Amino acid sequence: MKRKSISYAKWGYIFLIPFFVVYVIFSLVPLVQTFYYSFIDYTVSQGQAQSVRQATDVASNVIDNGFCGLANYKEVIVGDTPIFLSSLKNTMILWIIGFIPQIAVSLLLAVWFTDIRLKLKATGFFKTVIYLPNVIMASAFSLLFYNIFTRSGPFDSLFNMQILETASGSRVVVGLINFIMWYGNTTILLMASIMGIDTSLYESAQIDGANPTQTFWSITIPLIKPIFAYVVVTSMIGGLQMYDVPYLVGGTGGGPKTVLLTLVFQIQKGKNSNVSLVAALSVLIFIVSAILGFITLKIMKDDSVKTRYGKKKKKKA
Amino acid sequence: MARIEGVAGQTDDRTRLTIRRVIAYTVLILFTVISLLPFYLLIINATRGKVQTGLQLVPSGNLGVNFKYLLGDTFKENYGNFFRSFFNSIIISASVTVLCVYFSALTAYAIHVYDFRLKKAAHTFILIVMMVPGQASAIGFYRMLKGMTIFGNNGLLDSYIPLIIPAIAAPGVYFFMIQYMSSSLPLEIVEAARIDGCGEFRTFNSIVLPVLKPAFAVQGIFCFVGAWNNLFMPQMLLDSPEKKTIPLILQIMRANINSNPSASDAGAMNLYMVLAILPVIVVYLILSKYIIRGIALGAVKG
16 A cells, blocks of 8 residues: 555655755855865955944955965964954853853753642743743843943942953853843753653652652753753854854953954954954864764754654554 | 651641742742843833933833934934834844745655655755854855855845845754654645645645644744844845844944943833834743743754
8 A cells, every 4th residue: 555656756856955955055155165265365455454344345455365274273273363262262151151050040940840749830921931031132132231231320320330341240241141041941941851751750759758859869860861961062052153142242342351252253253354264263163063063963863863763664664 | 768757747748848839939930030120121211211320110201202212313313214124124034934934844844755765864964954053154155145246246245135045944943843744744644635636746835734833833933033133144244224124223222332332312222122022022922832832842852
């Protein structure tokens, strides 16, 4: 009955055409070009430093000295303009400041939401509220926080502190915004994973007299390890792309002592000037996220993807 | 470990549970306040005057004045056209949403329903590129568009095409769709349609699409919100003031505060922000149940 007299295979290919054509034109070719620029000495000179938001129709001179090997990479890592190393450091610090409270709070809330003895009410309401900041325009959110913490803003007039004018202060503000925007998302991911744990494990632990702390460390944590790793790695990939929040908090200058100048910020900044340096930086971002992405795929393989194909094979047999 | 069970032990247990509950609710309420306070402040600030110093927790009466200012010529000169920026954002986000969900579903359908040699390779390829952030190829993208001089002096820059068309290839949405299909799209439907003489393309459009409606709702919201909130790409590509989207106007506001610290348009700016996030909040609150379910679905299955 399953034998097909007509082959439908060609339709599979036809339906894949739009995706692959668009992907090749708008992602793959640009990626190859990015690699290409990273190996040549290519600079656009505008006569003066370009602001990020300036129009580009100023007459520009292209300096193209051709292939230069790994010189661009050397320059962005250990050279006079180590934009990769400095902005990677900035990005990682901002990510960590936001992520540590985020994972701690999310774990706590996820455990409470799923606790069979605690039986919290109105969890639907709480979930809706804590996820809300995630759908909000990061630019608007950041601008609001900028207004709150800026000189003579509400925070300054209450505590007499201009925290956006210090390096650590502005980092904390960006971390705080990232925390508020993302802890709801993490909570929901962790909750879904905890709810997948067999409740009989918790019941037997309870009968054996384990207290909530013991069940948390000996049952919950070991069993949610895969999703925990997934959350950490995907959050890191997201962190590498951090741009809106530090940009709107720090402005075009990247905050005090340029501590808010993230990796992606450099791309925006150098798109019309240090093209090949920015390209080298992009390739390095690509490599780092490829490694992180590979780890994510490894984690995911354990569940969804493999079972899907496993099922398929069984059906055919 | 042996535990002494008795009336005393039970009440002890119960009080401990009550204490835990009280702590849990207190913390939850605290986080509710943390999550909602920014919006509250934003709304309050939208009703306040041109110069805002200090914290205020009750609304003032300047909402009407701010509205007038927002629609007026001074605002247009300083930041951009209010209606135009909303119109631009809606056009881009709506087109992105439609293309993204439709073509992601089509791609997932191709791999879910048909059997062909490169099926698994295509699936693996899409999963791999899902992990590559778009920003990594942004500089090549920018230079490529700038170099397309057949479209004009500045190439394809300052156009909506490179902001909209790439939505056709959205690996993340594809991944969600294929997971959804493997749980909710029985192949029998497709086979029944074939027996009835329905063409392959028509089967997808008129029989499969309705089945996918819930997935469309969830992913549609995510696509829309993503495009609505996007700052990086529009900032990179758009130059003309009349083409700017909402986040770009916010960025101009931010730049103006910087050059003019005694910002005198605070009320109108906050009102603009409220209006920018309001549509998303309304849709989110209506569909929050499905959205929250969708977040976990898109990730590792727990």
